[in-house]
Amino acid sequence: MRQTLLAGGRLGLVLLALQAAPVVAQSVRFTAATAIANESAGTISIPVAITNSGAASTVQVALVTNLGTATQGTDFTYPATQTLYFPAETTVNQTLTIPLTDDVLAEGAEYFTLRLQNPTNATLTAGSTEVLVYIRDNDTQAPTQTRNLTLNRLGSYQNGAAGTNSAEIVAHDPTTQRLYVANSVGGKLDILSLANPAVITSVASINIASYGGINSVAVRNGVVACAIENADPQQNGSVVFFDQNGAFLKQVTVGALPDMITFSPNGQLIVTANEGEPKTDYSVDPEGSVSVIDFSGGIAGVTQASVTTVGFAGYNSQAASLRAAGVRLYGGTSASPSSVAQDLEPEYVAVSADSRTAYITLQENNAIATLDLTTRQFTSLRTVGYQDHSQAGFALDASDQTPEILMANWPIRGMRQPDAIAAFEVAGQRYLLTANEGDAREYNALNEINRISESAYVLDPTVFPNAALLKNAQVLGRLNVTNKLGDTDGDGDFDEIYALGGRSFSVYNASTGALVHDSGDLLERVTSTDPTYGAIFNASNTTGNPSRKNRSDDKGPEPEGITTGTIRDTVYAFVSLERIGGVAVFNVNDPGQPKLVQYVNNRSTTTGTGDQGPEGIVFIAPANSPTGQPLLLLANEVSSTVSVYSIQGRGVLSNKAARNAEPLHLYPNPSQGGKVQLSRAVSGTLHDVLGRPVRTLHKAREFETVGLATGVYVLRAEDGASSKLVVR
Template sequence: MHLNFSPLLSATLLLGLAAGAARAQTTPTIARPSATLTVAEDAGSVSIPLSITNPGTVASTVQVAVQALGTATAGQDYTYAITQTVTFPAGATGTQTLTIPILDDALAEETEYFVVRLLNPTNATVSATANDILVYIKDNDTPAPARANNLTLGLVQSYQTATPFSGNTQINSAEIAAFDPTTKRLYVANSIGGKLEILNLANPAAIAAVASIDIKSYGGLNSVAVRNGLVACAIENSNPQQNGSVVFFDQNGAFQKQVTVGAMPDMITFSPDGRYVLTANEGEPNAAYTTDPEGSVSVIDISGGIAGLAQANVSTATFTAFNSQAAALRAQGIRIYGGLAASPSTVAQDLEPEYIAVSANSQTAYITLQENNAIAVLDLATKQITALRPVGYTDHTQPGRSLDASDRTTEVLMANWPIKGMRQPDAINLVEVNGTSYLLTANEGDSRDYSGFSEVVRLGANGYALDATAFPNASLLKQETVLGRLNVTNKLGDTDGDGDFDEIYAYGGRSFSIYNAATGAEVYDSGNLLERVTAADATYGAIFNASNGFEAPVRKNRSDDKGPEPEGVTTGRIGNNLYAFVSMERVGGVMVFNINNPAAPVLETYANNRSLTTTTGDLGPEGIVFISAADSPTGQPLLLLANEVSSTIAVYSLQANTPTAARPGQGAEPLAAYPNPSQGAPVRLSRAVSGTLHDLAGRPVRHLRATDRLDTSGLAAGVYLLRADDGAATKLIVN
């Protein structure tokens, strides 16, 4: 049969086919290669390959512009003067490469970054949640932190107190240790095994077991202290929310007395004069958060001797007097946030004492309130809490306060971010220098994470919404190679109450701090130094920020949490020098600082003893004990680390060395200035220096002498270079 189409029908059919073809054509999509790229400062340039899918019959374009988020400076760290346009020819597949020059300066800097955004596409689309690219620039001028090496730590022995694991289950531990010089014995709290281990330390190179006392019938062993043959153990109730106890033993582990203290006594110590035994009663809630005992500090007066000790000798200081001050405490920076929505905790319930330091005159105790980011002050004469002090937050935007925030990046990227670190100190130590008392804190960090209440959330989680005004690059920040993996709190940071977060708060300061004990004023904070030391260590840099568990160490797997987690801190004098010893629970080991000047500690050395590939060695140092030469069984100062996970006691000998004079500029600590750029206001330096500020022509424009302030008033807008007399340098931009 012959079919004859009319002209009108043919035209209609052709138009329909054309419309169908148009509907089938998919709009081209332009995409970034990844959320982040890393380039070395001396690489010359960074290449950003942009790809297109479903190319069209006409050319597609996209503009690429620098964003405000970033710590690198255009014209100083990279070259990108104006918005650029990338064109994809019609029908072309594959990639178009944007090349950005990277400038290699001679300044010691932290990892810097800049962000470019894909925007205003033509004949194409770009994902609104995957349009930013962050470029990390790794500095090649920053030296490893200088070590004075005036003190040598020599490992004498790592003694296994008990078998730590059965398969993958931990069955024993060595959490806290206490040394008695009168008996040369060491008492170790085996919390997981429920035992008090008694060791003979007469020969530190050949430690011998004396006895293992089963504590489980009394409750759960949390801590131990000893003085002149009297051993005091902090015991939590079998129902942890009920009052706990202190059980006293003689030097051989024979029971002496038992008294009741507050709920969950977590740490115990003797006052320097031996009159008091104090416990920090943490008072944690149950898992459902339906029972929340009050935190407290118990003071046991043993001045009358252990034989006559009775419950009447126990005073427990509570925080109930602060219950009406919740709002004022929060405004000061003290975290009061626990409890369920229907029954929020009182201040007394919310405060959780963690660790105690007592003044040399035995008149005042200072107690860390870890989850609350605060320190309490206790008058031992009246047995009353007299003050609550916030310990402050670490501003990670500031020089010297950078952190490695992701476990998904291959390299260590110590960068500044719009994050505040809740210091949340664990251990605290008190020391006197030239008549002034100072408090040292190990800023480990901790969270509340129960079945009925949890504040822990990853920054990249869908339920953690960042305020669009405060964080216009929120989608980028939530990427796993940026900040998406970082654990943060969902109980702080929503400043306007609208349900999203205007500020980001992460756990721990990753540092140690020094405060004036009388005033609470901050004297020093180590900032990023602990992470920098371990990252640059010739041996243990291989397991930077690794965890301390049964599995083999994995580099950087704690970067998204609290980093090295400094947990223990103590001090000791050797000759004319005063030293601080800071243990790091995760990566392990101990750092030593000379603190003759508490405002400017000097890094001496770092020692560690764990395998880089297996689970052997010392894992999870928590308790830390300094033994002076006068008390040491060898006549030489010793340092002991109680390693909770490996159930080992590491004994180090301490040997003072003859200092070697450094050449000018050798090992100079990096120098930074902030705010930078400056708006003509005074600029603060990361440390006090003497030096000269030069303009780009090399002309001196300001002279500094032993100051951490720089007056920029009257300076013309531009870039300046500050050179310190010790060889350090930093750039400064004045707008």
């Protein structure tokens, strides 16, 4: 009897223990946050897992309608919510099989989203209730390259050891056939001979350290002008002049942190973009500015009185209207915000062919300023606008964590933030080209960068109900974005997502600022489909071995340098890609529809060799070339190399035909009487409207119009160029 009681007592204790133990509910989840399939696969299988087996259970799988670009019934088949059944006592995954349509449309990667809902006898695993399914297109072809021009690399000059030297900016002087290289890492001005473009040789190397830090260089007729930042970068910088051999000539003071320098086409002016960056704690924040140096009397006439530095203080009272117009103004600290003049940071300058107008990119501010070089006054300050990456033609590869290149559309806006700018003219209309690299402010007192996945970057739950999925590393979680734009209602979370850089180049009407063309996702499509360089798509420009896609979560290929060149009757744009490397060439005779000509690169896809980090880019017209053929120079900052490409057209370009490509501009035009300046020395004849010769020129850079009747005239140069002149 006692044993029975003991046994019964033990059984009771066990039953009590079982009743007291917590019951672990069954839980269902997607096994991954993303899935990828080629559209030609026919189907894609999506596994759903269950844990803690118990009673039979079910879960519904619904199509999410607010996060997807693929179309149900066209790209895939999922007509209604489906139910998955899990038998009792099972931990076996259930698989949802979804038919895919292999269409014949060339399109980017598309995606759709599924959600688990309404479970029975189970719960949903938090954070694993949605899956984003990518469909990779198999019909997209590489963008067509017309190849009516061919760039052939003649060689790359190693400008000192990479890492301890650099080749950031290069300038060419046709009077000496020398190159002048801004070696900012080495603190030197390097002088090279281009007499034989295939074998560049060193002439001299000038230590710049005693003047400050070299940022840029320009040259004209043997006079070399260097933009030099102060040893204390927040103080005023300088322009230091050297002769063709590097002997010091003069030095004048300009604004803080001169970052770029250029001569006007007529050689009468020198212009610097003075960035005026703050100290990292914002204890000192100099004003951005543009300095204009009167060089009309040559180097002999240059004194400090020749320098006019123009700031933006006149815009200080317009901060609210500028922000409303799209100009980014956000510098400083909450206790001491920057003024407009302090916030604007000039990056790069382009001067019009008539040397009367300068166009200045304000990269961090996403804007362009226009400066009248006659009055030394700013005449406009305009935003360059934003990309809409949800629209066709503006896709991007947004993650460095996906194994495949997925050029897809997303609810993201891209800040164009142009670096280099160039001006060109077609049919009498002036246009601007910008390389939309992107840049962020990263200081101790102000850091505008967040990854979307960071907890500090809160997406508005109403606008982004799928925020948890978007924050996944294989979706948008790794993408770097700004925290200074997107909180449209001021409640502390982000209603819009703004990424850094446009990953494109743009064309603008110079007079109105209107956008004429944006290349959208073309540069990423060109590089991703390149038979060689697709292997290092969106790789960084670091000196180590390239890592494919490791810049997809940043700014992609980062177009940085841009210039134009005219060959025969065609204007070409050359765009350098700082990260993956190389240069893309476009025919811009129709500025609204540029045509891709060629993409070339000279970087190893397996080792850290070749040309890396192209920044400075120079087109050498045939008349200025040592070979009589057009050339293109790239200054590759990271590899510290200067690469030279010959440019060949279909058929042989004779010297005369090549010279015809050199533009000829007259100014002032119209002329009110007096002297008319020429953009270059010309021998030729000025004809009236009836074709009669009225002036004969011999290697002239100017001529007199006094005595000419009111009317239209045409100057025809011996090399075939011509230009119309209106006399009033």
